[in-house]
Amino acid sequence: MTKIVLASGSPRRQELLRRIGIENFTVRVPHVEEYYPDGLTPREIVTYISREKSFAVPSEPDEIVITADTMVFLDDARLGKPRDEAHALEMLTALQGRCHTVCTGVTVRQGDRAVSDVQSTQVFFRSASRDELLAYIAGGEPMDKAGAYGVQGQGALLVERIDGDFFNVMGLPVVLLQRMLAQFGIHLLPPVQE
Numbered sequence: 001m002t003k004i005v006l007a008s009g010s011p012r013r014q015e016l017l018r019r020i021g022i023e024n025f026t027v028r029v030p031h032v033e034e035y036y037p038d039g040l041t042p043r044e045i046v047t048y049i050s051r052e053k054s055f056a057v058p059s060e061p062d063e064i065v066i067t068a069d070t071m072v073f074l075d076d077a078r079l080g081k082p083r084d085e086a087h088a089l090e091m092l093t094a095l096q097g098r099c100h101t102v103c104t105g106v107t108v109r110q111g112d113r114a115v116s117d118v119q120s121t122q123v124f125f126r127s128a129s130r131d132e133l134l135a136y137i138a139g140g141e142p143m144d145k146a147g148a149y150g151v152q153g154q155g156a157l158l159v160e161r162i163d164g165d166f167f168n169v170m171g172l173p174v175v176l177l178q179r180m181l182a183q184f185g186i187h188l189l190p191p192v193q194e
Helices: 011-019 042-055 085-095 130-138 154-158 166-170 174-182
Strands: 003-006 025-027 063-074 077-079 099-110 113-125 159-163
Touching: 003 011, 011 025, 011 166, 042 063, 042 099, 042 113, 077 085, 085 130, 099 166, 099 174, 113 166, 113 174, 130 154, 154 159, 166 174
Parallel strands: 003 025, 003 063
Antiparallel strands: 063 077, 063 099, 099 113, 113 159
16 A cells, blocks of 8 residues: 655644544654745645655655645735734734635646645634634634634634634645545545455
8 A cells, every 4th residue: 555644744634534534544744944936826836835845855766755835825925823912813804894815726646746736715703802802812722823713713703704624724724635636546435446
């Protein structure tokens, strides 16, 4: 069987792989600066970084390497992870009552052959009071999340609706990944043999 390498330290991505039936995989965290050339669109940025991460991970010829990069954009401005609680409040306040975009670039690689694609999802925040935002920040959840929220946790209480792939907002668009893995002969839902 082909060996799967998840090039990410994200516990959410590891959980999502297990949820879709990939139980046996190795985690190798790439060590790359998240640099990208000027002038790229949000979709091009996450694709560029996912490819950089992929080729930064050593692999054997029989291994399939999966990398992903997720970013939050508000009016094409990138919202990274907050520096501190004040920065988290600033970001969450900016998102209130507005739509923003979550983009994830995914690269699947075996040897020198790499396929990259991107998924975009629109996330609509409800209006929340300053006290609600401060209570959310006090719980600590926003501090290691792009855009200062986690849709899989209490951050879901700030989200009014999502247009697109929910799992993309968690950091790994699983339907897109399924299609990409099929190009390498890995079928997560193989046809039933009669």
